[in-house]
Amino acid sequence: MDDIPQYDVEAADVLITFGADILETFVSPVNFIKQITHAKEKGHFRWYHLEPHASLTGFKANKRFTIKTGSEPYVLSFLIHHLTANNLVRNRLPQNILDQIPDVSANQAAEKSGLSVKALNKLATALSGAKRPMVISGGVSLGNANGLLTASLTALLQWTLGLIGESIRFDASEGFDGVGSENDMAELRNQLNNGVVGVVFLARTNPVGQLTDGELFGKALGKADLVVAISDLPNETTAVADIVLPLSHALESWGDAQPRKNILNVIQPTLEPLYDTRSEGDILLTLIALMRGQQPNLTYQEWLFARWKELLGSDAAVDEFLKKGYALLPAQRETLRLNAAAAASLLKKASLNAPAGGSVLFAVPSLRMYDGRSKQLPLTPELPDPLTTITYGSWISVSDEWAQELGVKDKDEVSFSINNQQFKFPVKVQPGLNGHVATVHMDQIPANVLSRDAATGEVLAVINNVKLEKTGAQVKIPILAGSMEEGEKREIFPETYEDLEKELSHHNEVRATLYPEHHHPEYRWGMVIDLEKCxxxxxxVAACYIENNVPMVGEEEHLKGREMSWIRIEPFYGENPDKEMHFTVMLCQQCENAPCESVCPVFATxxxxxxxxxxxxNRCVGTRYCHNNCPYKVRRxxxxxxxxxxxxxxxxxxxxYVRNGGVMEKCTFCYHRIRAARDVAKDEKRKIRDGEVVPACAQTCPAEAITFGNLLDEQARVTQLAHSDRSxxxxxxxxxxxxxxxxRKEEIKDEEA
Amino acid sequence: MKKHDSATSASLHELPPKAFRERVEVEILESMRKPRPIYYIGLAITVTMLIIGAVAWAIQIRRGMGMAGINNPVGWGAYITDFVFWVGIAHSGTLISAILYLFRSRFRSRFNRSAEAMTVFAVLTAGLFPLIHLGRVWFFYWLFPYPTQRYLWVNFRSPLVWDVFAVSTYLTVSVIFFYVGLIPDLAIMRRIKKGIPQKLYSIFSLGWTGSFREWKHYNQIYKYLAALATPLVLSVHSVVSWDFAMGIIPGWHTTIFAPYFVAGAIFSGMAMVFTLTIPMRKMFRWENVITVDHYEKAAKLLLFTAMIVTYAYVVEFGLAMYSHNVFEKEQFIFRAIGDYKFTYWLMIFCNAVLPWTLFIKKLRRNLWYLWVLSFFVNIGMWLERFNIVVISLAHDFDPYAFGHYVPSATEIAITVGSFGWFLTWFLLFVKTLPAIAITEVKEEAE
Known part of the structure; x- marks a missing residue:
């Protein structure tokens, strides 16, 4: 059975992740972010992340361990043997499997992985002491030469800890069961080349541009009798197709989706198609009818409604489904057994490659554009990459150590090659990367420079023995954090806003304002942002752009430091970025004594x-004094x-309102939403209820980190949170x-390892 | 061309009163002879500069404020720097005219007319910049309090509104002061010129006959106007300084700004007087009228204000370091060694090192040296405003929002245009009005 299970992280009290970037691109990041939030809310939750590079996910774990590339099997083998030997497992693995797992001692594992023995023991203790542990591997840990072994050993560790079937659920697995791997595509390529397949329909997919051997696939497509590409945007595949059928946008068509086996989602159109386009469903239904020699008389919409009725039982159920947007389907029971013989032979076949030494380059999917498929959307490059704060362009993130050896700083260009293809990228020094390690985002390099792991069908995203060479050139890239200018990079500032505040409060007394105090008869809107959850x-940021008609201004303007986002994520790297890394969400603070207000000559603010x-x-004349005088620099x-x-x-x-040129703009806590809620409340002759107004940022936040409400209401959640110890x-x-x-981020003292 | 004797000022004063007065008139009016080609070349250059600036502004209005190099977080750049620079230049005019008049300072009479003209033109130039820097300049009149049906009013808490009043008051008073001082000289011009110019001089001289009664009234009004203008010298630049001091940005928010700006303004104004009058003296052969002694006295004033400015630089740094305020400290460290260290140290060199050489009498009396020095001071004072405006904004509170600003081609063109605008006015002035107050120099005969 090919499937991706549902990992119940929420129920876990200890989570160990091997390279799985669960907050970025692994399976269902939004779901994982929510689960992590809920796990934290429940109380004791510890998360250890092991990775060879530095990722957003790693920084947000309670403890991030840097391990050598491809050394995961050693750590996993050590854990399995250690736990088994000390009788700390729920399901003891059959001996024939255990025999196949290399017997790695703590010292060996430490030597191979670069972790300390203390750290390894810490992981083992955490797992054995946990009520509900969880282990997940993915991402760069699977995309290397030891990927298959890592995956197998992880599964065995999950089995022996008794997780499979309980917190790793296959009855409600992620809807990836119909998804093939690169191996399957290679098989299709063979069939095309051998003339077994004559007609190919390619819908919403771009194999030529996105497969590691996309070029070969493109050539193979040339041998087919007919290639039909159904796509909403032109791409490499539509370029080689015989017929291109323009696809309606999701906002223009009916459809459904099954993100998990037990969940059915509806896709409803919000407007008539702008152009002469069809959905895949309509195209295929018409084709079927024509093939049968009939006139097409069924639209996809009608077909869907009939199917939904069949699935859900009644018209009432379908109505309910349309209203709610989803329906729960009965879960399919799956009984899982460990096939010991197969597992043992798999392990026997898998070869354990020595962890890569030397310099390593990781091609990682990006949070913003994944493997590049979201690149064409105008908004995605406008949003800064959270770790580097770079918006437009390509770059290579390099460890501080390596950059110093090369004698390069941010924006200095380096050349390197991946599988004989040359690249020249500017450098961004990434705190948290250790040793000779660099990362590039997959969307910034063509897919065909990477290779495929024939054993798993995964993309090998780890490139060993990469040589970086300084070219001497400098490339302008918009790094939004800090000054765009090269110069004195002075690390004098404290690590977080809170430290900044402490520093300031030492020497500053809050003095009374000269102006009369503001009077708030009913509401004082406020917001609480939980930096632990964020x-x-x-x-x-994306939600705010769309909600508030924030203009997208393009690369040129970003290079000048003229980004328009009303809300931004600021990464703060501490002295020791392995331990300390904070995000701060900065938006208009809606100051009671706002420095921007007193300086506007025309009362525009x-x-x-x-x-x-x-x-x-429409009153603003554009003196920009308010922007200058804003201590948070959130006006645009x-x-x-x-x-x-x-x-x-x-x-x-x-x-x-859509703003004009020459006008200042900024966050207003989605005032139009407040007004809409007030209209309803007024009609019902009451005050606005707590939770009735949700700004776009809070609504979108998967971590539920943003709470909004009336600070004058003692009972409101926002008021209670604002008075918490951490505030x-x-x-x-x-x-x-x-x-x-x-x-503030919760400090966890006992995590030193 | 009349051959000049190399008589010194002393020899001019040795003449009997009547001869002295006649001679003074002739010498001063040398400047109003028919222009030589060099004048037209100069005028062509300044008008070209003016056109370049005007075109750049037109393009900026058409396309948007983004034509300037300003960004987040540096919302003010070259335009505000230019504004403060020109307001500063406008200062010494009133100082020389009004304050030195009240102090009965003799050397004033050689400089006051050109200084007053400079004041008026510099305020005219400065006044353009608050408009140029507006995002929506077509609504500039919203900055004035005027009755509207929508009950819209200006925010009197905003220093920008104070600016509107300070600058417009200063312009009004300096124009009146300039004009009143001109009346007796306009009457002289009426006597000399023929044709249409004579009619114009006649109209503007308001029928001046030079009677005892007229002189009595004239001296009274001039004295009162001088007394009225004197506080303005202090107030205008204080108000301009509050544009910054009222802000909360580290490097702006400081009580020292008002005196610091006033001293700086006089300093830069004196330098501009040197820049303009030293070549004029040469061109119009005024060696007899404006002597080296006069320049030496003015140079002492320059030295004095340079010392105040130097003191302000030191105090500013000291305050930041003593404050224990991390942002203040960081701001000043950044000025000294950050991205803008070049402009900072160039400013220190121009304003706080070079002028101190004026302690040497020989240099003080060397007009070439003074002229070259005045350029350095002009540059230094422009940079001072640039440093205050830009460096403070580039590096304030939030490290994420630190930024960098470099003036764009549009800003450079408009800055060049502002010099063109100012110099064009000045060139027209020297050929249409006596550039030294004839009657005041004549008074020295008694």
Whole structure:
């Protein structure tokens, strides 16, 4: 059975992940982020992440261990043997399997992986002491020469810990069972070459551009009698297809999806197709009818409704489904047994390669564009990559150590080759990378430079013995954090806003304001952002762009430091980035004593009686004084009149004013949503209820890190959180009385290893 | 061309009063002879500069404020620097005219007319920049309090509104002061010129006859205007300094700014007087009228203000270091060794090192040296404003939002254009009005 199970992380109290970037691209990151949040809320939760490079996921784990590339089998073998030998397992593995697992002692594992013996023991103790442990491997840990072995040993560890069938569920597995691997595509290529397959339909897929041997596949397609590509955007595959059928957008067509086996989702159109396009369903139904010599008389919509009725039982159930947007399907019971003989022979066949020494380059999928398929969306490059804060362009993240040896700093160009293909990328020094390690994002290199692991069908994303050479050139790339200028990179600043605040409060007394205090009769809107829960995924940033018609300004403007985002994720790397790395979410703090308000000569920005610092866009003359005087630098100026390409203006939110050139703009806590809620409340003759208004950022945050509400309401969740022990405000001692509270990251002392 | 004797000022004063007065008039009006080709070349250059600036501004209005190099977080750049620079230049005019008049300082009479003209033109130039830097310049009138049906009003808490009043008041008073001082000289021009120019001079001289009664009234009003203008010298640049001091940005938010800016303004204004009058003296052969002694006195004033400015630089640093405020400290460390260290140390060199050479009497009396020095001071004072405006914004509170700014071609073109605008006015002035107050020099005969 080929399947990806559902990992119940939420129920776990100890999580160990091997390279699985569960917060970025592994299986279902949004789901994992939510589960991690819920696991944290339940109390004791410890998460250890082992990886050879540095990822967002690693930084957000309680403890990140850097291991040598491909050394996972040693660690896993040690854990299995150690736990088995000490009788700390629930299901003892059959002896024939255990015999096939290399007997790795703690010292050997430490030597091979680069971890300390103490750290290994720590992992073993954590697993054995946990009520519900969880082990997941994925990402770069599987995309290397030892990938198959790592996957097999992980499965065995999961089995022996008694997780399979309990917190690793196959009855409600992720809907990937129909998904093939690169091996399957290689098989199709053979069939094409041998003339076994004559007609190929390719819908929403770009094998020529995205397979490691895409070029060969493209050539093989040439041998087919007919290649039909169904696609919404032109790509490498549509270029070689005989017929290209333009696909309707998801917003224009009916459909359904099964993200998990037990969940059915509806896809509903929100507008008539803008162009003469069809959905795949309509195309195929028409084809079927024509093949049968009939006139097409059934639309895909009708077909879907009939199927839903069949699946869900009644018209009422279908109505309910359409209203809710999803329906639960009965879970299929799966009984799982360990096939000891097969497992043993698999292990026997798998070869254990020595961990790679020397320099390593990782091609990692990016949080923003995955393997490059989201690259064409105008918004994705506008959002900064959370770890590097780079928006447009390509770069290679290099460890500090390596960069110093090469004598390069940020933006200095280096050349390197992957499988004989030359690249020249600017460098970004990435704290947290250790040794001769570098990473590039998969979307920035063509897929065909990577190779396929014939054993698993996975992409080999680890490139050994990469040589970086300084070219001497400098490339301009928009790194949003800090000054764009090369120069003194001075690390004088504390690591977090909270430290900044502490520093300030030592010497600053909050002085009384000279102006009369603001009076808030009913509401004082406020926000609480939990920095423990925030994973830096930047979904809030994307949501804000779309909700508030924030213009996308392009690379040129970003290079000038003119990004327009109203909310941003700021990474702070501490002295020891292996341990300390924080994200801060910065948006308009809606200060009670707002420095921006007093300096605006025309009252274009002012305080309303709900504590909001509001903007009257059409009153703004553009002195930019408010922006200068904002200590958080969250105001954004429209340097040019914003341009909306044709049909994209249809995306504009009709509830939000579209600003002109020369006008300042900023976050207003989605004031249009507050107003909408007030209208409802007024009709019902009551106040707005807690939780009734949810700004776009809070609504989108998968980590549930953002809470919004009325600070005057004692019972409101936002008020209670704002009074928690962990709460602080950014630059509070300046006396601006911000309306945004932060909950500091929880410190875990006992994690030293 | 009339051959000049190399008589010194002393020999001019040795003449009997009547001869002295006649001679003064002739010598000063040398500047108003028919222009030589060099004048037209100069005018062509300044008008070209002006056109370049005007075109750049037009393009900026058409396309958007993004034509300038400013960004997040540096929302103010070359335009505000230019604004403060020109307001500063405008200062010494009033200082020389009004304050030195009240102090009965003799050397004033050689410089006051050109300094006053410089004031008026510099304020006219400075006044353009708050408009140039507006994102939506077509709504500039919203900055004025005027009654509207929508009950929209300006925010009197905003230093920018104070600016509107400070600059417009200063322009009004300096124009009046300039004009009143001109009246007796306009009457002289009426006597000399023929045709349409004579009619114009006649109109603007307001029927001045030079009677005892007129002189009595004239001296009274001039004194009062001088007394009225004096506080403005202090107030205008104080208000301009509050554009920054009222902000909360480290490097801006400091009480020292008002005196610091006023001293700096006088300093830069004196330098601009040197820049303009030393070549004029040469061109118009005023060696007899403006002597080296006069320049030496002015140079002492320059030295004095340079010392104040130097003191302010030291105090500013000291305050930041004493404050224990991490942001203040960091800001000043950044100024000294950060991305803008070149502009910072160049400013220190121009304003706080080079002018101290004026302690040497020989240099003080060397006009070539003074002229070259004045350029350094002009550059240094422009940089001072640049450093205050830009470096503070580039490096304030949030390390993520630190930034970098370099003036764009548009900003450079508009800055060049502002010099073109100013110099064009000045060139027109020297050929249409007596560039030294004739009647005031004549008074020395008694």
């Amino acid at each position: 994973v830096g995924c930047s979904a809030c 002012m305080h309303n009686d709900e504590g909001l610092n509001v903007m009257v866009y 100026f429209n340097w040019f009149p914003p341009q909306w390409p044709e049909t994209m203006e249809r995306m504009l939110n009709p509830d939000v 602080f405000r950014a630059l509070e001692s300046m006396g601006v009385e911000p309306g945004v509270y932060y909950l």
